[in-house]
Amino acid sequence: MAYIPHTDAERAAMLQAIGLRSMTELFTDIPEGLRFPDLDLPPPISEMEVMREMRSRAEGNLDLDHHPCFLGAGTYNHYIPATVDDVLRRGELYTSYTPYQPELSQGMLQAMFEFQSMICRLTGMEVSNASHYDGATALAEAVLMALGLARGKRRKIILSPALHPQYRTVVETYLRGADATVADAGDTPGGAAALEALLDDQTAALVLQTPNFYGQFEAVERLAAAAHAAGALLIAVADPISLGLFQAPGDQGADMVVADGQPLGIPPSFGGPHLGILTSRKAHVRGLAGRLVGATSDAAGERGYVLTLGTREQHIRRERATSNICTNAALTALAATVYLATMGRRGLRRVAELCYHKSHYAADTIARLPGVKINPQAPDHPFFKEFVVELAKPAAEVNRILLAEFGIIGGYDLGREASDLEQRMLIAVTEMNTCAEIDQLAAALRHATA
Amino acid sequence: MAEPTVYELSVAGRQGVDLPLLDVPESPLPDGLARADNGLPELAQLDVVRHFLALSQRNFGVDTGFYPLGSCTMKYNPKITEELARLPGFARSHPLQPPETVPGNLALMHQLQQWLAEIGGFAAVSLQPAAGAQGELTALLMMRAYHAERGETGRNQVLIPDAAHGTNPASTAMAGLDVLEIPSDSRGNIDRQALRAACDDTVLALMLTLPNTLGLFEEEIAEVIDLVHGCGGLVYGDGANMNALAGVMRPGELGLDLMHYNLHKTFATPHGGGGPGSGPLGASDRLRDYLPGPIVVAKPGAALEAPEYAFSTPDKSIGRMCTYFGNFGVFVRSHAYIRMLGAAGLRDNSYHAVLNANYLRVKLRELYPVPFDRLNMHEFVCQGRPEGSDVRALDVSKRLMDFGFHPPTNYFPLIVPEALMIEPTETENKETLDAFAAAMGSIAEEALATPERLRTAPHETPVRRLDEVQAARQLVLIDPVTGRTAVEG
Amino acid sequence: MTAKRIGFLINPIAGMGGRVGLKGTDDALARALELGARPTAHLRAGETLIRLHGLLERQVPAVAVQWLTCSGPMGADALQAAGFTAVEVVYRGAKTTTENDTKAAVGRFLERGADLILFCGGDGTARDICAITAQEVPILGVPAGVKMYSGVFGVNPARTAEIVVGFLTGSLAPTSVDVLDLDEEKYRQGEWAVRLCASALTPYEATFTQSAKALIAASTEADVKAEIAAYLLEIIRDNPATLFLLGPGSTVRTIGDGLDIDKTLLGIDAVIDGRLTGTDLNEGRILALLDRHPRRKLVLSPIGAQGFVLGRGNLQITPEIVRRCGRANIIVVATPAKLARTPVLRFDTGEPELDAELAGAGYIPVVIGHRRRRLVKTQL
Secondary structure: OOOOOOOHHHHHHHHHHHOOOOHHHHHOOOOHHHOOOOOOOOOOOOHHHHHHHHHHHHHOOOOOOOOOEOOOOOOOOOOOOHHHHHHHOOHHHHOOOOOOOHHHEHHHHHHHHHHHHHHHHHHOOOEEOOOEOOHHHHHHHHHHHHHHHOOOOOOEEEEOOOOOHHHHHHHHHHHHHOOOEEEEOOOOOOOHHHHHHHOOOOEEEEEEEEOOOOOEOOOHHHHHHHHHHOOOEEEEEEOOOHHHOEOOHHHHOOOEEEEEOOOOOOOOHHHOOOOEEEEEOHHHHHHOOOOOEEEEEEOOOOEEEEEOOHHHHHOOOOOOOOOOOOOOOHHHHHHHHHHHHHHHHHHHHHHHHHHHHHHHHHHHHHHOOOOOEEOOOOOOOOEOOEEEEEOOOOHHHHHHHHHHHHOOEOOEEHHHOOHHHOOEEEEEOOOOOOHHHHHHHHHHHHHHHO | OOOOOHHHHOEOOOOOOOOOOOOOOOOOOOOOOEOOOOOOOOOOHHHHHHHHHHHHOOEOOOOOOOOOEOOOOOOOOOHHHHHHHOOHHHHOOOOOOOHHHOHHHHHHHHHHHHHHHHHHOOOEEEOOOOOHHHHHHHHHHHHHHHHHHOOOOOOOEEEEEOOOOOHHHHHHHHOOOEEEEEOEOOOOOEOHHHHHHHOOOOEEEEEEEOOOOOOOOOOOHHHHHHHHHHOOOEEEEEEOOHHHOOOOOOHHHHOOOEEEEOOOOOOOOOOOOOOOOOOOEEEOOOOHHHOOOOEEEEOOOOOOOOOOEEEEOOOOOOOOOOOOOOOHHHHHHHHHHHHHHHHHHHHHHHHHHHHHHHHHHHHHOOOOOOOOOOOOOOOEEEEOOOOOOOOOHHHHHHHHHHOOOOOOEEOOOOOOOOEEEEOOOOOOOHHHHHHHHHHHHHHHHHHHHOHHHHHOOOOOOOOOOEOHHHHHHOOOOOOOOOOEOOOOO | OOOEEEEEEEOOOOOHHHHOOOOOOOOOHHHHHHOOOOOOHHHHHHHHHHHHHHHHHOOOOOOOEEEEEEOHHHOHHHHHHOOOOOEEEEEOOOOOOOHHHHHHHHHHHHHOOOOEEEEEEOHHHHHHHHHHHOOOOOEEEEEOOOOOOOOOEOOOHHHHHHHHHHHHHOOOOEEEEEEEEEOHHHHHOOOOOEEEEEEEEEEOOOEEEEOOOOOEEEEOHHHHHHHHHHHHHHHHHHOOOOEEEEOOOHHHHHHHHHHOOOOOOOOOEEEEOOEEEEOOOOHHHHHHHHHHOOOEEEEEOOOOOOOEEEOOOOOOOOHHHHHHHOHHHEEEEOOHHHHHOOOOEEEOOOOHHHHHHHHOOOEEEEEEEOOEEEEEEEEO
């Protein structure tokens, strides 16, 4: 076996050193009747064979390299510069673990420090942790943190109705262990007044997504002011690409900004691993869940980096921030670090501009189709790279035609979230979609809804 | 020499990648929403490449050298699995594509669920938890829901042995439950008399790390599980140490109700500098309906040679633990690993992981006291303070770096003073173990002759011992430098 | 950087009683000398100072220390022998050292702005020093006495030196610990009568807790106590109609800090709905309170090392009180660091059947953190 180096002679010598005669004697503590079961697994195969088998399986999928894609809803098809994977494949980095021994982990620690620095500037915040599992779990932790900061005196969380539905369900799961309630704002996406009406002295936090699940910007400044007036925190879920061009929630008054970092150099990978981004104000740093990297100096006065504020992690008081996170998403955070360094100030702005102009071109083109409405839920609200199209037919049916006849992976069928939305489709357009693809989509939609 | 940060390298006007020209008409930007500056640095592509290459050279991974970090299973991660996870059909498929357009992904997930259930001895598996700690939290929420459905809402105590993993208490707190720590006995087992005293109708569950963090298999495991089940509690297995057991026994057959697996440990996916990992959860028959969803199920009625799969959420599911289906890219790697090894290969892994750990214990025990000196499993704990010296485990660890080794886990489990928890894994050869033992021998000599050499270690690393107190006192969590407008001079 | 000032004194006769079978030297020096006891404290002090000198020499950045000490065997000799030069003798003692010498010397140290008082002695010495420092300046003991139950001692001379360095570099924060003492006369007569006599600040070693599979976080003893107190505060808040009787000791006292009440260190205080309703209660007053309050909880912390939960330092809590509260209503609290040097818990109410009932099935749960208990062995 290629992954086990022992020769027969070595095995014998090692057993002798331990004072045993056979390998099976190593397991005498295990109840006898349960030892050495026959497992029903397929017989072993070689690397060459597994490559053939897995490639055939992968090729059975439709993928975004071979099909124009307008699907987003939280996971986006963005360009990944070649620098990213080049760094990710450095064995010194990807085969290391959490940097418990800083002297041997300066590479990863400095990268995490740079991640924190760039994420803070991008979101307009003061502190970022070194990563979370994904955007939804980062939000769930932010909500727990808000409850912790309220020290048990406020137990209500308001979730915007235009929050990604899966984020909502993850928050609800995490709140099963907490003494808190989720207030329902009904289905009035974009309606700031409805959210304001729910704020009261029991509210620990108001959660907004901007651009929201439907792609539209929310009135962050207004709602942050309203939340603060009620003594509550404002948590904003952001799209990191939009921050290349558009205002950062941190600059608009948000107390915490969370995001899924997948657009920053991480492939969709059928939904994971992605990257959770969790940021806060400096005043709340001790309540912030997850790892933090800090700069310090070594015994010779040289600059170095360490994991810091470790005691924070095991402050498990009910009324303090509570988190058990251990392994997080360091490697995808590294991908985002390399991505942001490569794109830089002008590159990210350019990506955001391309998304903005192309999606607006797509919306304008599709709007000219008969019987179609764009963003019927809030037609006047500006959007970034995603928009809702109301069709004359169920979106599922339209998508089948787009795929079968045009090879296009269509937008997200909102009927999967609510049956009365079955004729609505959420379309995402990124820098990866060419003008020709957009024109083809419009033509295909015309055909499919005719 | 410190490596400059990306902001120190930044010069206004540079860019690391060129992007296409706009091929559609421009649309006006909405009023008042654009920002002037997004705060990112500006580097040319070569600057980026050299910077991150320099960072990689200041890091130590399994590919660099021996990494016996206890309870973390730092084994070799086969390169082929990196290739596989990057196949476009996997890496470039979107989670919300209609399931019928990704049959390969569903089949892969279904097979992995089945294989993990088979290896662990459970009725069903959910792949959703993103890491071991999230698997623990998931399990606690499920067990809470299970008891709540039976009207047993007074069960809020979680029994945690003092040789269990440290995330267990934190997960318990997150689930809104109380911790009751159970002491170990003189052989490193759970003190069963204490366990008996703790078992009553307030017990929600026992969290059992198997083997425990001393690297020992509970000698009276059946009695331990019976005691907890006898008072109406459930038993959760922390499977982080499964590298000792895969193919050798199926923990579910002991009567465990739930157990999480760490794909990034036992099933050889890279640790990534601290994730992403994956912590699938196995459930017994009575708890499977509470698993988080969606999970993949086989569609009934399909032909055996061409099975079809669909996503489904169990009846009493506690909900979602993350968006989509979990860390799919990690599933691809572990799936391929299990496929290559088969049952015999997994058993061979456990054999050699346990062989290596016992061999190293025997080689070190004369120099470094082993408080529970009996046959261990995949790891063992010794004291990092050689007889007659007063150095600390941390000093021994730092000095190991100068010999080219990553140190073991320090100071855990807490019940062993100056603990060094050593897990060599099966992928290390005898020469490496001998070289490590020889280094530990030299360090033991130094501890007596020139202890200062240890206290001031490491001497050969890119940086010397770092001041963690300063880091916590004068918090510097972001780079104060924001970039240069032009090259100086 | 300005030099830190350390006041240093040796109780030259500490530890002499133990060698000749006496249980302390406080009042029986003459007897000890008669029995052939020889001074050993200076040896322990020397070991610590030589180690400390070595550690300080290699400290980067350098740490400057200005010593304030007593003449001859009470300090200056040992400092000089260890190689320290920045030494100022601020107290000259008589030939035979007494409790008054210790107190007078400490008084001088404080006048001269000592940042830390390092002493070599036992519980008796610690008690005398505390009487002067009154919780304002941290103290640290080189263990050299016969009895060292107080929380101010390093485990051995080498560790004590490391703690001094930790204090000087700021990595070890001072925390409040209990200072205990035996009544030596009674002890020599075979009776074990420990008193909690004060609390003192001391640079305390961090408590290691694991926050992740391989990440150990160090928290200060003060943090741990605050966490225990936070949990008790929740219980008090959730039970507004319950009478809480808070026992002696610094861990329980932290609960008082959280309630913003002035909890006595050595006495039993009563709290209802977060308000102090009685301080330093005796048996009669406690019984009167129990008459009026059917719901009650008794919060106690064991005495370090020996582990007495009842019967030492809290004799006001008589068997009748314990019985009327009931075993289920006794909440025992202790930090993990205290439990680490307290392997078993004991009850000595004076009534063996009650003690047996309290000891239960050989284990009792002890609150060690927020919503976190540990089962600890009990012994009769």
